[in-house]
Amino acid sequence: MLPIRLSKESREPIYHQIEKQLKALIAGGHLTAGTPLPSIRALSKDLEISVITIRRAYQDLEAQGFIETAHGKGTYVAEIKDVLKQEVKTASVSESFERAIETARSYDYSDEEMTAIFHAILEKRKKGE
Amino acid sequence: MPSWIEINGLQKSMDDFQLGPISLAIEPGTITALVGNNGSGKSTLLKLVMNLANADAGSIEVFGKPVDGKDESWKRKLAFQPQKIIGWDAYTGTTLKKMISSFYEKWDEALFERIVRLFDIPLDKRFGKLSEGMQQKLSLALALPRNTDVLILDEPTAFLDIPSKRYFMDLLIDWMEAEERAIIIASHQTDDLRKLADYLFVMREGKAIGHYEKETLLESYRRYWLDETPDGSVPGEVSRDRQRIVSADPAAAEHYFAVENIRIIDHAALDLEEIIDMLLK
Secondary structure (H helix, E strand, C coil): CCCCCCCCCCCCCHHHHHHHHHHHHHHCCCCCCCCECCCHHHHHHHHCCCHHHHHHHHHHHHHCCCEEEECCCEEEECCCCHHHHHHHHHHHHHHHHHHHHHHHHHCCCCHHHHHHHHHHHHHHHHHHC | CCCCEEEEEEEEEECCEEEEEEEEEECCCCEEEEECCCCCCHHHHHHHHCCCCCCCEEEEEECCEECCCCCCHHHHHEEEECCCCCCCCCCEHHHHHHHHHCCCCCCCHHHHHHHHHHHCCCCCCEHHHCCHHHHHHHHHHHHHHHCCCEEEEECCCCCCCHHHHHHHHHHHHHHHHHCCCEEEEECCCHHHHHHHCCEEEEEECCEEEEEEEHHHHHHCCEEEEECCCCCCCCCCEEEEECCEEEECCHHHHHHHHHHCCCCEEEEECCCHHHHHHHHHC
């Protein structure tokens, strides 16, 4: 079973959440090229999501070159270029920062205050190591 | 994709009950759940599809053939498991299997045996002597191996315990994987709906409330926790508990909150159960 966790709180459409998490698993090297993916129906049951939504996510991932479908053999993780891996990683980190900034903005923190918090966390982690 | 089953403007009245008009299409590769309270007309609708009752108006076509026509070849493409099976009580599982398997060219004996072992079904006992749960298990063991294109199940898990329900779902999933197939399942069990259904066809007192793709339905409702109680009614408002509002039109509701300067403290999607409860009220 894939470690995919869908969020009820998020406004992001479900197919997009699935796509993004699969991309992250592939780019992060957790799913290597050639790894078989669950069938659309099996993933549909595990995630409690309709096959229509899963199919849409798989089709998008295939169009972007992350996965491949061999007729009669199911769906596999494709060989992807390092550039693409890097893009996914950067996008994922940027998104986490975006969310943090949004939270800070909702408390009316200034850019300077946010940067101070950011550096404080980095410092703390350095000491912790 | 052409539909395998097409129901158009179907109507039927019985005593003081009026079904329809109902229109519904079933596509290959999908699982459609019929959802509704007791007496909503689900079983009647399924019987009409199987041509076990006559419609007053409208049409049902299965693989392009009207179900009440002369050509009954479509019947071999559908397997129907009714809620209460009439005429099986006096026979043992072994006898029933012999009778049924001879009708279906693609009968899968290995699958039958697998299900019998999985559920530990006693084949030498008369059907009528089995518990309700065991009757449902045997019915399923006699339905799936027919390898028809479409499987129609009326409340198939009502008497199953939790582990058996899990086996049941896995069996249906495996069955769907094998070929291009379709399932129609009438069910009260929300677990069936969450794990199996792609589409929900919701019925109330014989009328169709809606035909929804599962995620589209889930995404069309949202619950908001607000920092103040809105004075006016919120777009799409379906329920309100002080600062907690459920809207069936999240985009319009969020626009309204922004205009009215009401802050959203938190928000979340609803559970499928909650949405169904609201639709059936």
